[in-house]
Every structure is written in structure tokens, then in C-alpha cells.
Amino acid sequence: MTERLGIVVSGSLNKGVEVRLDSSASIEDMAVGRFVTIEGEKRRFFGMITDVSLGVTDQRLSLTPPDVSDPFIAEVLAGTSTFGTLHVSPSLVIGGDAAAILEGPQPVKTIPSHFSAVKLSTQEDVELVFGTEDEKRFFIGNPLDMEVKLCLNLEELVKRSNGIFGKSGTGKTFLTRILLIGMLQKSRAVNLVFDMHNEYGWAGTREGGPPVKGLKQLFSSRVAVFTLDEENSRHRGVSTDGVVRIGYDEIEPDDIALLRQTLNLTDLAVEAVHQLFRRFGRNWIQDTLDLKGAEELPEGLSIHEGTLLNLQRGLATIRRLPFIEPHSPDNAVKAILEHLDRGTNVVLEFGRYRDITAYILVANMLSRRIYAQYQSRMEKASAAAKESLKPRPLVITIEEAHKFLNPEVAGQTIFGTIAREMRKYNVTLLVIDQRPSGIDSEVMSQMGTKITCLLDNDRDIDSVLAGVSGRNELKSVLAKLAAKQQALIFGHAVPMPVAFQPREYGSAQSYRDFVPQKDAEEDIEKLWD
Amino acid sequence: MAEVQRVGEVIEASTTGFTAQCYELYQMPPLGSMVKTGDSSAELYGIVCNAATTSLEPGRRPIARGKDEDSEEAIYRSSPQLAKLLRSEFEALVVGHREGDRLYQRLPPQPARIHGFVYQCPPDEVKDFGKSFDFLNIILNAHLPVPTEELVAASLRRMSQAHDDQRAFLVAAGKELAILLSGNLNQLNAILGRIKL
Numbered sequence A: 001m002t003e004r005l006g007i008v009v010s011g012s013l014n015k016g017v018e019v020r021l022d023s024s025a026s027i028e029d030m031a032v033g034r035f036v037t038i039e040g041e042k043r044r045f046f047g048m049i050t051d052v053s054l055g056v057t058d059q060r061l062s063l064t065p066p067d068v069s070d071p072f073i074a075e076v077l078a079g080t081s082t083f084g085t086l087h088v089s090p091s092l093v094i095g096g097d098a099a100a101i102l103e104g105p106q107p108v109k110t111i112p113s114h115f116s117a118v119k120l121s122t123q124e125d126v127e128l129v130f131g132t133e134d135e136k137r138f139f140i141g142n143p144l145d146m147e148v149k150l151c152l153n154l155e156e157l158v159k160r161s162n163g164i165f166g167k168s169g170t171g172k173t174f175l176t177r178i179l180l181i182g183m184l185q186k187s188r189a190v191n192l193v194f195d196m197h198n199e200y201g202w203a204g205t206r207e208g209g210p211p212v213k214g215l216k217q218l219f220s221s222r223v224a225v226f227t228l229d230e231e232n233s234r235h236r237g238v239s240t241d242g243v244v245r246i247g248y249d250e251i252e253p254d255d256i257a258l259l260r261q262t263l264n265l266t267d268l269a270v271e272a273v274h275q276l277f278r279r280f281g282r283n284w285i286q287d288t289l290d291l292k293g294a295e296e297l298p299e300g301l302s303i304h305e306g307t308l309l310n311l312q313r314g315l316a317t318i319r320r321l322p323f324i325e326p327h328s329p330d331n332a333v334k335a336i337l338e339h340l341d342r343g344t345n346v347v348l349e350f351g352r353y354r355d356i357t358a359y360i361l362v363a364n365m366l367s368r369r370i371y372a373q374y375q376s377r378m379e380k381a382s383a384a385a386k387e388s389l390k391p392r393p394l395v396i397t398i399e400e401a402h403k404f405l406n407p408e409v410a411g412q413t414i415f416g417t418i419a420r421e422m423r424k425y426n427v428t429l430l431v432i433d434q435r436p437s438g439i440d441s442e443v444m445s446q447m448g449t450k451i452t453c454l455l456d457n458d459r460d461i462d463s464v465l466a467g468v469s470g471r472n473e474l475k476s477v478l479a480k481l482a483a484k485q486q487a488l489i490f491g492h493a494v495p496m497p498v499a500f501q502p503r504e505y506g507s508a509q510s511y512r513d514f515v516p517q518k519d520a521e522e523d524i525e526k527l528w529d
Numbered sequence B: 001m002a003e004v005q006r007v008g009e010v011i012e013a014s015t016t017g018f019t020a021q022c023y024e025l026y027q028m029p030p031l032g033s034m035v036k037t038g039d040s041s042a043e044l045y046g047i048v049c050n051a052a053t054t055s056l057e058p059g060r061r062p063i064a065r066g067k068d069e070d071s072e073e074a075i076y077r078s079s080p081q082l083a084k085l086l087r088s089e090f091e092a093l094v095v096g097h098r099e100g101d102r103l104y105q106r107l108p109p110q111p112a113r114i115h116g117f118v119y120q121c122p123p124d125e126v127k128d129f130g131k132s133f134d135f136l137n138i139i140l141n142a143h144l145p146v147p148t149e150e151l152v153a154a155s156l157r158r159m160s161q162a163h164d165d166q167r168a169f170l171v172a173a174g175k176e177l178a179i180l181l182s183g184n185l186n187q188l189n190a191i192l193g194r195i196k197l
Helices: A059-063 A071-077 A098-103 A123-130 A172-186 A230-235 A253-258 A267-290 A305-319 A332-341 A356-384 A414-425 A441-446 A458-465 A471-479 A508-514 A517-528 B072-078 B123-129 B135-141 B148-160 B166-180 B185-195
Strands: A004-012 A016-021 A035-039 A043-056 A082-095 A117-120 A137-143 A150-153 A162-165 A190-195 A223-227 A345-349 A394-398 A427-433 A449-452 A487-491 A498-502 B006-013 B017-021 B034-038 B042-055 B086-099 B102-104 B117-120
Touching (some): A004 A082, A016 A043, A035 A082, A035 A123, A043 A059, A043 A123, A043 A471, A071 B185, A082 A098, A123 A150, A137 A172, A162 A172, A172 A190, A172 A394, A172 A427, A172 A498, A190 A356, A223 A230, A223 A332, A253 A267, A253 A356, A332 A345, A332 A356, A356 A394, A356 A414, A356 A427, A414 A427, A414 A441, A441 A458, B006 B086, B017 B034, B017 B042, B034 B123, B034 B148, B086 B135, B135 B166, B148 B185, B166 B185
Parallel strands (some): A162 A449, A190 A345
Antiparallel strands (some): A004 A016, A004 A117, A043 A082, A137 A150, A137 A498, A449 A487, A487 A498, B006 B017, B006 B117, B017 B086, B034 B042, B034 B117, B042 B086
């Protein structure tokens, strides 16, 4: 028997319904983001509490409050003259007949009739809407204030680009780890993670606690760690599967265009890059840096002295990056692709090079080449009409996404292309960012599922919720999330928006829950070998 | 059935109420208490809403007699005729009736009969009657010789004594009143102030 909260007293489809609380239900036990079920006459509606307010039957009651120090008076007035109201936005509905039950919950097109009873959702309700843990669905957390497993269809999730947002310290990284594990276990997709802060590969940090295990520690056979900074990885005791080095000759003009802001280049300097590339060919960076002045420029190149200096200064910054070499002997892209083809997830650690220049440059370069490979393979596969030739779905995880996807560069970076083309070439993005307002609105609108932790900047909230139905209601939910370990998920992979508490990550028990027991035992056996 | 106390006899009756005279001087039931009249097939329930002790003859007012007496009792002892010259009577507001086994909290089809005996309701019956609060509406809408708030409060206080959990009964009644009097906050406050324990 579920606890009845109250009855529907008014509302509209656009604005949601008003629910008057029963006197037995305390308004202080309510919380925005809670999942409720409304028992209509013929249908059941599922929705979320999006606002909580107080009402009085007589305005004079608020002008001359009664003597509530007397518990009797307070008890009599509670729920009668003074009452709580909930604002609920229904998102899904399920009919009462057998056909409708088979069909499952559908988006709402109407609202429950007057005085329909509103209850807190039960485990069955949540399972009906979000499904139970199975080979496709992954347990990501509990709906707020509920002990029910909220499951996410990972197969569906990876079909679109997705975003994880939240200001720093709200648990984006933990949430990402959980999702990465989910994708690893429940979907065909492989992940390529550009791990700026060395959080995902071997071990991650935790505020005020011991480090937590990374993916490699939990799923050693299915995760490969590449590093840009071998020495740093060794210091941290990470066993790496490869070192990524980048040659000057691998850097193309588009890569520089992307770095315009971080390298403080002028527009003319970016233009000049194209000219220089055409003239000097692959070796253009070395050749450009060797120039002593504008007068040494080859015939036919008209580049202003100041522009050249500006460009040279920028290129020198790139050259100073320790993982950049005049010529890189091994092909990082090929090595990474081999792992991905085998179904191994790849985490690229940046070691000490947390500088945004390095991150943008490397992430963009590698992704572009990998994407090109995917593109040609997909085209071949569709030309041959063979499903088997299609490469595995790939999810590229990037942090600080607003640096790649801001309106100025989104058109130029590979990430902008991937986000817009969606899954045409079996490559999608998992974008992690704390300033979603910095991301191009076109890219934002293409994201399938968004998971957002607390955001407090209005522009960020607006940009995350742009184009979502019932955004005003969601806004109030989002703004009231706890500073840690609470998130709101909405979009393609979930039937309705829901606020949830991500499952635990970091305790011994949580690792055992993530890794099926059989594997864990094997790991222990390996230790003895 | 428990011994029920007979408190008087109907001397005036209408659809909304009846007046009964007590057999003994000053033996009227308390304000707000429940009384009933009628036979077992149709009983009327009333709530005592007013009581008075007056001279038997309307034109003849009692005179002060105690100047040389030590106590009030002594006055009655020295003038035993007083008990016969004065009379106590009370008015009851009809709040419900019983037909067979069913209890209705609404006005009866017929008023009480003159000379019908009036009994004090036993606690079990009061408790049974208190299961519904529809009678509150009758009291609130009646033209009463005493302030409505006073009568509502008195009847609820009396009724609560028949219940094991007095507080729960009063809270439930209070909530009903809060709904009935949602437009009249002052009256609600006045009643709540009078019924709190």
C-alpha cells in the first residue's frame, strides 16, 4: 500500500497539475524532483514534483496568524485551513487496458481528472517506466528519496551524443566513471576517453578520501591506458599499454585554427597557417619556426611581419610541449584503433600536461584521424551493404568541452562535426563540462541525453535545458539539486526526466557490485599466479 | 441497554427543537449534552442549547426571601412551596434522529410529541453519534438563544468525554469545522479556543 499524498485540484497540460496535500502528508517531507504516480480514472500518470508551495483558504489567516504555539490549533488547521500544494508535471501515462500495458508508458497528451489520487511512486512504477537491470540496462542510481534501482538503457544512450554537466565538485567525474562502466558492460560501444586529469584510467582522486579505482583496475582485460607522459604514469604506478607521441608533421592547419584562442593567435595568423601549409607541406611547423623574419618568406607568400611573429610565438608554445617531436616514429592512431577494434576501451592520460593547449591539440588530432577511419569504414560497409563490416560504435569522451565546442570553433573541430552528424558514422560524444553555456547551441540541441548535476549559473541552466519540454519546471528541480551526488537526467535514453542519486562508487562493496563476482575471483587467482 | 436517565418531559416542540420541563427543580442536563425523546421506532436526538428556571406563572416574579436566613438551602427549607412554584426547563436543538437502526444527522420528518419523555443519552450512544460531524452544520445554521460558538464548543466538549481518545476526537471535529468555517476565521478561532484541552 503506497502512501497517498493528496489529490489533483487543478492544472493544465502545459503547466502541470496542482496537487493539494492531505493533512496526513507533511509538506516538509516533499522534495522537488521526487517521482510520483497519479491514479487517474482510466489511466495512470507518472510525473515529477517540480514545485512545493503553501496555501490558505482564508487570506486573513496569513495576515493574522493563529496561535500555533498551541499544538491543538496547529493540528486542526494543518491540512484544512492551511495546506500544502505540490506542482507536478506529468510526463508519462499508461492506460488501464491490456493493450496499453503491453505498449508501456507513453508521453502524456492529457492530464488526470479532478481529485485523482497522487501517490509516491513505488518500485513497480519505477521499473515499469525505466525497466529493470538486464543485458542492456544498467543501474545508475536511485531516484531521489527512493530505494529503487534506476536503470538506464545504455544501448540506446550511445546512439546519440550525450552530455554530463555540473559545476566543479558536484560529482561529474564519478558519474562519468559509472556511465563508462555501464557502457563497457552493457553496450557494444567502445570508449575513447581523453582523460585530462588522470581520473579514469588507473585511479582517481576523491575529495577528502583515499583514491578510487579507475577502469583499468576493475576491468583490466577490457581497458587499455595510453599516456602522453610516460614518466608521470610510471610515478603513479600505472601500467600503460602505450605512449602517445605526436610529430610536428602530424599537425594540420585545422588543429591550429582550433587553438586560436588558447594560443592567442590573430585571425590573420590562422589564415597564414593555411598558406604556409600549402607552401611548406608536412614540415610546415619546423620551416615556419626556422624563418628569421618576414623577409625570409618564400616568394608569393604575403604575411605581415607582426602576423608571422604572432604565429611563431604560438607555434613555439606547441613545440615546447614535451610529447611533441619533430617526427614521431610510431603511429598512435593506429595503436589506439587496434585496441578499439578489439573492443578494448582506451583511456588516454595526459599526465602532467594538463595544459588546455595540449588537451585540445591532442584530443582534436587523434579524434579527427580516428573519425576519418570510421567514416571510410562506414562508407565501405554501407557500399557493400554488410552490417558486419561496420566498425564498433565508438564513444569519445572529452572534458572541458566548451573549449572544443564553443560557437567560434564548433564549426571547425571534429567534435562539432561528430556532435552534429550524430551516429551516422557510429561515433558519438560524451561531453563533460562545467560551463554548458559556452557550448554552441546547435551542438547542445543535438545531444541525445543530458545528465546534469547542480548548476547555479542561469545561463548554464538555460543552455542545458534549451529545447526541453517543461523546462521551467525542470529548472526549479535542477537549481535545487544537492551540491553533491545528485543529478537530473533527461533526453533520448530515458522515458521521462528524473532526478537521481548516482550509485555508490569507491567502496569495496561498490567495486564488487560493478564487477561480476566471477571476474573478481579470476583477478584474485591471477594475483597468486 | 444501560439504565438511561430520564430528565424531563416535552412541553413544546417544533421541527428544529423542543422544550422540556424537568421533573425536579434545577435538574436540567448540562449545556451541550445530548438528550433524546421518542419511542424505539423513531427517536429524536437533541443538544441542550438553553435552560432556564422561572416562575410557574409567567406574570408572577419570585421575590427575595433570604434576608434573615443563614444559607441558600435554608430559604428552600423554610419555604418548601418554592419547589412547586418554580420550574426548570431546557431547550434542545434537534440534530438528528434514528429510524430503526439507522442514525441520521438531519432534521426529522416529524417534531417531538408533547409529553414525550426526554432522556439523557448514554455514553455509547453519544460515541456512536459522534462518528459523523454532519450535525455541526445544523448547529452552525440554527437560530440559537445562545452564541453559536458556545454551543458548538460545549457540545463537542461533552461529546469528547464519551470517547477514549478525546484529543483525536476534538482534532477531527476541529478539522471539520475548519472546512465548514473556511470563510469565517473569527468564529473558527473562537470555537477552537473553547474546545482545546
